[in-house]
Structure formats: C-alpha cells, structure tokens
Amino acid sequence: MSTAAIFDLDRTLIDESSTPIFMRHLADAGIGADSSIPFAEPVVKAASSALKTIFNVVGESRLLMQPAKLAVRASVGWSVVDVETAAHKAAAEIVEHLQPFAQSVIDDHRAAGDLLVLASTSPLAFTRPLAEALGFDGVIGTDWGRTDDKHSRYTGELEGAFVWGPAKAEAVEKWASEHGVRLSGSTAYSDSYYDAPLLDLVGNAVAVNPDARLQALAAVKGWPVRHLDKSNGVIKVAGREIQEWARPIMRPEVIAPYADIAFQFDDKIPADGPAIIVFNHRSYFDPTVMxxxxxxAGRNVRGLGKKEVFDVPVIGRLLEGLGGVRVERGTGSDEPLEAAARALRGGEVVMIAPEGTIPRGPAFFDPELKGRWGAAKLAADTRVPVIPVGLWGTENVWPRSQRLPNMNPLTRPAVSAVVGDPVDLKYRSPDADTKRIMLALTALLPPEALEHREPTTEELLRTFPPGYTGDPTAEATRRPGSDT
Structure with a gap:
C-alpha cells in the first residue's frame, strides 16, 4: 500500500486564510460582486476583515466556520467555468505565498514516494486548481452542487458534507481507502485543534503553527510542532522566535559589560533575505560577539556548532530551539551543509566559522588564515551572498585556556567586529573560493594581525584547553577545523 503526506491549507501551507485571495479573484472576474442592499458592501468588507484578523491570530473556531458553511448559498447561479478560471489565477498567487519552508517539506515527501494530498475545508471549486498547481496527487474538500447541463452553474447547495472537524477526518479516511493508502504510515500537517481527528488517523502527526489548544494537545500526545516560516526545530513563543524576544536586551552593555565591544559597518549585513555570515575564530567569546x-542588525541567525556543544543538557536543547545546526566533525557527512542550505533557501541567515575551531599553538598567530570548504560549498550551492566579519581581541576576554571568561568590569578588553562587503566568489573551486573568503576576513583585521612574530610559550598555552600538557609548538600544521 502507498503512504501519503496530507496538508491542511490555511495557517499551514500559507500563514493566513486563503479565502480573501479567492474572493478577490472572483470579484475581479465579476463573480459575486453584486449587492442589492444599500451600503452592504462596506459592511461586508469590514466584517470580513475582522473575521480574517481573528482567524489569522487564533485560528479556527465554530463561530468562524459558520460563514464558511453558509458561503455556498452565495454561489447560486455562478458559472462553473468562470469560477474555475478565477480559481486558477488565485492558485498561482497562493503558490507564490507558500510559507518559506513548505516547499522543502513537500519536496521531501515527494522524494520519499509519498502521495501528496491537500485536505482543506475550502470548496473544491477553489482548491482543485491549487492542488494541480502544487503538483499534488489528491485533493479533499467541501463540494458545491452544480447543474449537469452544458452551461453548468452552482446550485447554492452542498454536495455531501461540510468537510470540517470529524467530517474532514472521515473524508480523508474514505479517500485513503479508495486509493490504497495506509494511513498508519502516512503524515498529516495542520494548525487547528479541530483537525485533531485527522491527526489521530495517521502514524505521523505534525502540528504546524498550532493554535493554543492544538499546542497543548501536541504536548500530551507527543506530536512534533513545526513552524514552516522557520527552520525545523526552531521554537516560537507567542508567535515569535526566542531570538526576537531577546533582541531588546542583546546589547553589549547588558550582555557583556566586561568587554569594550566596537562594531563597524554592521549596516552591510542584509536587512532581509538569505546570507552566509563568516567570521574568523579566536575565542569562546566569538559567538557572543556575533x-x-x-x-x-535585526536578523535571526542559524549557526553551525560542534556536536559536543549540542550534547550539553539544556544548552544543547536551547541551541536547537534557536535553530542551531549540529556538526559532527570527522564524519565527512554533508548533512549539516544540507540543513544550512535549507535554511538559506527559506530566506534565513546562516553563520559559519570557516576555520571550524579555534586555531591552536603557532597556527593561532599565523597571519595567513586557513579555512575549510564548508562556507564555499554552501555558497556555490545556494548562490547567496557571503558576508565576512573580522573579529579581534575576543581572546583577551575568554582565551581557550580558561573555563570561564574574564568578567572583571575594570579591565574591559577591547574587542572589534568589522563587517565587510560580500566576497566575490567564482563558484568553480571550493578551495579557491575558501581562499577568497579567508583573504576577505584577513583584510578586516588590524595591521598587527599581519605581523609575523614568534609567540611566547605562555601565549601559545593560552590557545589550548585547560590542563593541556603537550608541546605547544608541535601543532603548527594541524588541519583547520579538527581537534586532533
């Protein structure tokens, strides 16, 4: 038997109600625009706007479903052909407004061999063209009755049930039986508590942008929660990311009053759209500065980090909730880069230290920065801008040899973060583009960074973890990004 991926539409694949879009295209086609009641149009528009706002904020309710259930009456006499034409135009617009990560989820299910099904309370007159535009295999919804003559028109009556709540689950179950689909191996996505009967039918239920009651039910049943406007795993509280809630206090004087941090040219970070932010790695304090x-800059960021950090209880879960990407060094896996590429295709910002880890020993003092290919490969795959950030002085706040940063407010070491222009990459050779990235980072560092000098033994030891007992001069050729 086959398996399927079943998607709700409103507040799931798109972040609001699709009804106003459909109605606008119907009105543009001259369908349903007439009114015999004086002053009715502005009243109807005001009421529709209020209902739309309520729906977009809190989701479905029995009260909001009543106008949807009665909407069929307005369709009496409408031309089936004219409605279909308008619905195709509306579908083309809706496809352009899918949530940023909806398409990648759809693509994953298609690649896995699942049948793709759109299951919405909306009339099939509206959603059939949308399912076709999305390349779906099936569509389930409320059916409007029509005449069977050559000039087919809608009768103003339902053909069958109003597909909502338990009736929607029954319609999905019937469709699955008719198409040989095993629901226990299938997946369903919805935002609404009233789709709980549908979510209970499948083996893999996913609450997407859930309303309050579905959020609570998902916690009880162990259903994963996703927000298709964010990378998988990102936690949202009251509709906002943790990073967004924390932004008002994310200021140096609040977070790091023990360091004198200077930012330069931070307006070069794109205000919107995807970007890869690269920085040179000198200290455990670097992530704080970044x-x-x-x-x-007003941007949420997805950072690639070592597996060991993600394995730390509480901290690891927090990093995942912030959208962090786990990297298991030495495995050669492309999975972290694939996750980062997905974030970029969803319009997000990804942050990478091309060196992979803090250089040790003589390598820390080498004026020539050496990096690994990850950022260059990611840029070639996605063709998004690579923005370099040169860090300096962070090691004076938290050197690798210390378990905790120097938090003495009297010393306040100077730290700088300088943002550069996008790196001019050629996308032909990861090695050559990596060198271009590292040269761009070097150009943002102060003149002293370019000086060749012999560090003291004490300086070398500051670049190693606490308790290091080896030879600090023996690691000049250690491969960037490795700890061995």
Missing amino acids: GLLLAR
Whole structure:
C-alpha cells in the first residue's frame, strides 16, 4: 500500500486564510460582486476583515466556520467555468505565498514516494486548481452542487458534507481507502485543534503553527510542532522566535559589560533575505560577539556548532530551539551543509566559522588564515551572498585556556567586529573560493594581525584547553577545523 503526506491549507501551507485571495479573484472576474442592499458592501468588507484578523491570530473556531458553511448559498447561479478560471489565477498567487519552508517539506515527501494530498475545508471549486498547481496527487474538500447541463452553474447547495472537524477526518479516511493508502504510515500537517481527528488517523502527526489548544494537545500526545516560516526545530513563543524576544536586551552593555565591544559597518549585513555570515575564530567569546552583531542588525541567525556543544543538557536543547545546526566533525557527512542550505533557501541567515575551531599553538598567530570548504560549498550551492566579519581581541576576554571568561568590569578588553562587503566568489573551486573568503576576513583585521612574530610559550598555552600538557609548538600544521 502507498503512504501519503496530507496538508491542511490555511495557517499551514500559507500563514493566513486563503479565502480573501479567492474572493478577490472572483470579484475581479465579476463573480459575486453584486449587492442589492444599500451600503452592504462596506459592511461586508469590514466584517470580513475582522473575521480574517481573528482567524489569522487564533485560528479556527465554530463561530468562524459558520460563514464558511453558509458561503455556498452565495454561489447560486455562478458559472462553473468562470469560477474555475478565477480559481486558477488565485492558485498561482497562493503558490507564490507558500510559507518559506513548505516547499522543502513537500519536496521531501515527494522524494520519499509519498502521495501528496491537500485536505482543506475550502470548496473544491477553489482548491482543485491549487492542488494541480502544487503538483499534488489528491485533493479533499467541501463540494458545491452544480447543474449537469452544458452551461453548468452552482446550485447554492452542498454536495455531501461540510468537510470540517470529524467530517474532514472521515473524508480523508474514505479517500485513503479508495486509493490504497495506509494511513498508519502516512503524515498529516495542520494548525487547528479541530483537525485533531485527522491527526489521530495517521502514524505521523505534525502540528504546524498550532493554535493554543492544538499546542497543548501536541504536548500530551507527543506530536512534533513545526513552524514552516522557520527552520525545523526552531521554537516560537507567542508567535515569535526566542531570538526576537531577546533582541531588546542583546546589547553589549547588558550582555557583556566586561568587554569594550566596537562594531563597524554592521549596516552591510542584509536587512532581509538569505546570507552566509563568516567570521574568523579566536575565542569562546566569538559567538557572543556575533550574536550581538546579528541582533544589532535585526536578523535571526542559524549557526553551525560542534556536536559536543549540542550534547550539553539544556544548552544543547536551547541551541536547537534557536535553530542551531549540529556538526559532527570527522564524519565527512554533508548533512549539516544540507540543513544550512535549507535554511538559506527559506530566506534565513546562516553563520559559519570557516576555520571550524579555534586555531591552536603557532597556527593561532599565523597571519595567513586557513579555512575549510564548508562556507564555499554552501555558497556555490545556494548562490547567496557571503558576508565576512573580522573579529579581534575576543581572546583577551575568554582565551581557550580558561573555563570561564574574564568578567572583571575594570579591565574591559577591547574587542572589534568589522563587517565587510560580500566576497566575490567564482563558484568553480571550493578551495579557491575558501581562499577568497579567508583573504576577505584577513583584510578586516588590524595591521598587527599581519605581523609575523614568534609567540611566547605562555601565549601559545593560552590557545589550548585547560590542563593541556603537550608541546605547544608541535601543532603548527594541524588541519583547520579538527581537534586532533
């Protein structure tokens, strides 16, 4: 038997109600625009706007479903052909407004061999063209009656049930039986508590942008929660990411009053759209400075981080909730880059330290920065801008040899973060583009970074973890991004 991926439409595949879009295209076609009641049009528009706002904020309710159930009466006499033409135009617009990560989820299910099904309370007159535009295999919805003559028109009556709540689950179950689909191996996505009967039918239920009651039910039943406007795993509270809630306090004087942090040219970070932010790695304090920089730019960021950090209880879960991408070094897996590429295709910002880890020993003092290919490969795959950020002085706040940062407010070491122009990449050779990225980072560092000098033993030891007992001069050729 086959399996299927079953998608609700409103507040799931798109972030609001699709009804106003359909109605606008019907009105543009001259369908349903007439009114015999004086002053009715502005009243209807005001009421529709209020209902739309309520729906977009809190989701479905029995009260909001009553106008939808009665809407069929307005269709009496409408030409089936004219409605279909208008619905195709509406579908083309809706496809352009899918949530940023909806298409990648659809593509994953298609690649896995699942049948794709659109299951919506909306009339099939509206959703059939949309399912066709999305390349779906099936569509389930409320059917409007029509005459069977050559000039077919809608009768103003329902043909069958109003497909909502338990009736929607029954319609899906019937469709699955008719098409040989095994629901226990299928997946369903919805935002609404009233789709709980549908979600209970499948083996893999996913609450997408859930309303309050579905959020609670998902917690009880162990259903995963997704927000298709964000990377998988990102936590939203009251409709906003943790990073967005924290942004007002993400200021140096609040987060790091023990460091004198100076930002330069932070307006070069794109205000919207995808970008790869690269930085040179000098200290455990680097992520703090970069977090402050991205908050200052008003951007949420997805960072690639070592598996060991994600394995730390509480901290690891928080990093996942912030959209962090786990990297298991030494495995050669492309999975982290694939996750980062998905984030970029969804319009997000990804942050990478091309060196992979803080250089040790003599490598830390080498004026020539050496990086790995990850950022260059990611850029070639997605063709998004690579924005370099040169960090300096972070090691004076938290050197690798210390378990905790120097938080003495009297010392306040100077730290700088300088943002550069997008790196001019050629996308032909990861090695050559990596060198271009590292040269761009070097150009943002102060003149002293370019000086060749012999560090003291004490300086070398500051680049190693606490308790290091090896030879600090023996690691000059260690491969970037490895700890061995």
